[in-house]
Amino acid sequence: MPYSKTYLDQLTFDFIGAAIDVHRELGPGLIEGVYQKCLEHELRLRKISYSSQFNVPISYNGLELDANLRCDFLIENTLLVEIKAVERILPVHEAQIISYLKLLKSPKGILINFNVVNLFREGQKTFVTELYRNLPD
Numbered sequence: 340m341p342y343s344k345t346y347l348d349q350l351t352f353d354f355i356g357a358a359i360d361v362h363r364e365l366g367p368g369l370i371e372g373v374y375q376k377c378l379e380h381e382l383r384l385r386k387i388s389y390s391s392q393f394n395v396p397i398s399y400n401g402l403e404l405d406a407n408l409r410c411d412f413l414i415e416n417t418l419l420v421e422i423k424a425v426e427r428i429l430p431v432h433e434a435q436i437i438s439y440l441k442l443l444k445s446p447k448g449i450l451i452n453f454n455v456v457n458l459f460r461e462g463q464k465t466f467v468t469e470l471y472r473n474l475p476d
Contacts, residue, residue, distance in 0.1 A: 342417055344474045347447050350387075350418050355463060357381040358422075358451050362458040371424040374453045375411060378422070382414075389414045395442050410439055419448035428452050428464065436466055446471035 361377045375391065382389050395408040412420035421436045428450060436448045448466040455462040 342446070342474060344471065344476050347418060347471065347474070350415055351447065351449060351465065353385065353387060354382075354412075354414055354418065354420060354449065355451075355459070357385055357387070358453075358463070359458050362453055362462070365453075367424075367454045367456065369424060369453070371422055371453070374422055374424060378412070382412075387414060388416075390416075395439055397442060408439070408442075410443065413443065413445070417445060417447070419443060419445040421448070421450050423450070423452045424454045425452060426454060433464070433466075440466060440468050444470065446474060 357378060358381075361374060361381055365373065365377065379389070379391055390413045391411060392409055393413070394405065395410050397404040397406050397408065410419065411422050412418075414420060419436065419439055421432070421439065423432055425432070432450060436450050439445070440448045446468055450464045450466070451458070452462045
């Protein structure tokens with residue numbers, strides 16, 4: 340993978356900045372789809388390339404399955420982002436992003452919960468894989 344930890348960390352910083360701006364404008368209490376659309380707009384304004392709401396492929400014993408798993412964002416083809424608007428993040432939400440990281444072979448992911456008072460302090464959690472740990476600085 341041609342990315343470095345520094346590149347991914349800067350991309351993470353840039354994405355979280357966009358999410359904070361969306362949260363600052365809208366606040367908590369809306370449904371996930373609203374935050375999704377606003378984040379897409381914010382990313383376009385910042386000229387950050389992304390894919391959104393695409394099927395996560397599953398391969399099992401050589402068989403390609405369509406399990407209708409949907410990834411919220413893949414930023415610059417490397418940083419995975421799942422957004423939520425829930426009372427609190429549950430273990431199943433963390434398991435989801437960990438599974439997506441594995442299935443998409445992504446080195447880093449962010450789980451964002453917009454249903455919080457302060458997105459920076461309590462609304463985000465970062466996950467890294469062995470792929471990230473093996474990247475150059």
